[in-house]
Amino acid sequence: MNKNTLTLSKQEMQLCGQQVLNMVVEHFLSLADKPVATPTDEAMLAEWYKEPIPKQGADFEQVLTELNEKALGSMSHLDHPRCFAFVPSPSNYISALAEFIASSYNIFAGAWLGPSGVAAIEVKSISWLKEIFGFQGHAGGLFVSGGSMANLTALAVARHMKLRNNPMNAAVYFSDQTHSSVPKGLKILGFQPYQIRKVPSDKAFQLPIEGLRQMIDADRKRGLVPFCVVANAGTTNTGAVDPLKQLVSYCEEEGLWLHVDAAYGGGSILSEQGKRLLHGIELADSVTIDPHKWLFQPYEIGCVLVKEIGHLKEAFKVSAEYLDILEHHSEQTNYCDYGVQLTRGFRALKFWMSLKTFGVDAFQDAVEKGIANAQYVQQLLENNSFWEVVTPAQIGVINFRIRREEPLPKGFYNQLSKSILLDGFAMITPTRLKEQMVLRMCTINPRTTPSDIEYTVEKTEHFAKQLLKS
Numbered sequence: 454m455n456k457n458t459l460t461l462s463k464q465e466m467q468l469c470g471q472q473v474l475n476m477v478v479e480h481f482l483s484l485a486d487k488p489v490a491t492p493t494d495e496a497m498l499a500e501w502y503k504e505p506i507p508k509q510g511a512d513f514e515q516v517l518t519e520l521n522e523k524a525l526g527s528m529s530h531l532d533h534p535r536c537f538a539f540v541p542s543p544s545n546y547i548s549a550l551a552e553f554i555a556s557s558y559n560i561f562a563g564a565w566l567g568p569s570g571v572a573a574i575e576v577k578s579i580s581w582l583k584e585i586f587g588f589q590g591h592a593g594g595l596f597v598s599g600g601s602m603a604n605l606t607a608l609a610v611a612r613h614m615k616l617r618n619n620p621m622n623a624a625v626y627f628s629d630q631t632h633s634s635v636p637k638g639l640k641i642l643g644f645q646p647y648q649i650r651k652v653p654s655d656k657a658f659q660l661p662i663e664g665l666r667q668m669i670d671a672d673r674k675r676g677l678v679p680f681c682v683v684a685n686a687g688t689t690n691t692g693a694v695d696p697l698k699q700l701v702s703y704c705e706e707e708g709l710w711l712h713v714d715a716a717y718g719g720g721s722i723l724s725e726q727g728k729r730l731l732h733g734i735e736l737a738d739s740v741t742i743d744p745h746k747w748l749f750q751p752y753e754i755g756c757v758l759v760k761e762i763g764h765l766k767e768a769f770k771v772s773a774e775y776l777d778i779l780e781h782h783s784e785q786t787n788y789c790d791y792g793v794q795l796t797r798g799f800r801a802l803k804f805w806m807s808l809k810t811f812g813v814d815a816f817q818d819a820v821e822k823g824i825a826n827a828q829y830v831q832q833l834l835e836n837n838s839f840w841e842v843v844t845p846a847q848i849g850v851i852n853f854r855i856r857r858e859e860p861l862p863k864g865f866y867n868q869l870s871k872s873i874l875l876d877g878f879a880m881i882t883p884t885r886l887k888e889q890m891v892l893r894m895c896t897i898n899p900r901t902t903p904s905d906i907e908y909t910v911e912k913t914e915h916f917a918k919q920l921l922k923s
Contacts, residue, residue, distance in 0.1 A: 593762025689716015720747025
């Protein structure tokens with residue numbers, strides 16, 4: 454080892470690499486037998502925080518052991534087959550290897566820079582997503598860190614194309630079921646609370662066309678300038694999909710930009726149910742997709758697709774003398790011109806390698822398994838008088854509550870969720886639908902078995918009855 458140049462010998466690299474590989478393979482093979490989460494040792498953590506900066510290096514195996522014992526051993530596994538909270542992220546081993554390759558080669562994916570197979574892989578990966586979602590013509594896109602950045606990017610493009618970056622009195626519309634990243638993105642872009650217009654959702658938790666129309670008409674009369682509507686293609690709460698085809702027609706008539714947030718539900722388009730529900734998404738001005746959710750990629754990889762790729766470039770491209778070399782080949786794709794980042798990691802590699810290795814049919818089977826899992830949860834709940842289904846299974850999400858006349862103690866579902874988590878077998882979190890607290894399960898992990906679902910429902914009932922007695 455030469456510490457002055459931060460290099461290892463070939464033998465040392467192979468030894469360290471093998472130790473990490475063994476650890477990762479063991480993780481993938483044994484994950485289902487581990488707790489979904491383990492409580493943090495607060496005393497250990499408090500002591501660990503006090504560690505001074507290391508002046509001399511330690512043995513790599515010792516560092517790896519410390520990582521395992523103090524961090525990985527007590528983490529929440531959102532890729533666990535019994536993690537039903539939030540939106541799980543069931544990744545795959547091939548994509549993990551791709552991340553290792555991309556980091557090891559330290560690949561810069563911001564510009565073409567020569568005969569670039571790297572940029573070509575990203576171009577090809579975007580074209581596959583365009584094909585999956587039915588985008589035609591001059592459509593294109595960009596890989597970003599996740600759904601939040603994809604929504605921010607799309608809203609920035611909408612602001613540029615519709616307002617020429619002058620947001621004075623402009624207004625954006627979306628339902629009360631829209632992901633928090635949308636108002637956060639608008640806040641970052643300089644929009645004030647009065648410009649961020651939330652439309653009450655209907656009984657199906659969808660954006661109602663008539664309610665949207667009435668709010669926009671009233672806002673125009675009082676001097677606001679509507680320019681954008683954000684639709685949901687799979688809400689986090691219920692999996693609801695807004696009426697996309699109707700929204701496309703309405704926004705075209707009114708001259709509004711239509712952005713569709715399909716960060717969660719987009720992957721369902723590989724299934725027959727999803728294809729039917731998402732019909733019309735291919736006509737939107739922009740779409741957010743989150744491959745690290747239902748396309749089984751590790752964090753971080755999100756994607757924004759736009760109907761006209763030139764809109765991305767028009768919104769983000771700037772010139773600088775040190776970037777002149779990138780200007781000479783207009784046919785080459787420099788992704789730094791299409792979004793916020795100049796220096797970009799090679800996010801496309803994991804998507805490309807996993808799709809090449811498994812094939813899109815395997816991805817489709819995995820998506821359909823997640824949809825079937827939620828339907829199985831519904832079947833179990835409907836055959837059990839203790840539970841009541843609040844929103845039926847839709848693209849991998851179901852909400853339910855205890856069937857009971859008298860009100861539950863305050864904070865009951867939060868306490869129930871905590872009890873399940875401390876047990877370690879599964880992870881379920883509550884949510885609020887309008888004014889109603891419910892339990893929610895998101896079942897998109899293709900490695901979730903019927904037994905996982907059965908025992909989770911059983912344990913949830915067991916803990917609920919215990920809490921009701923206490």
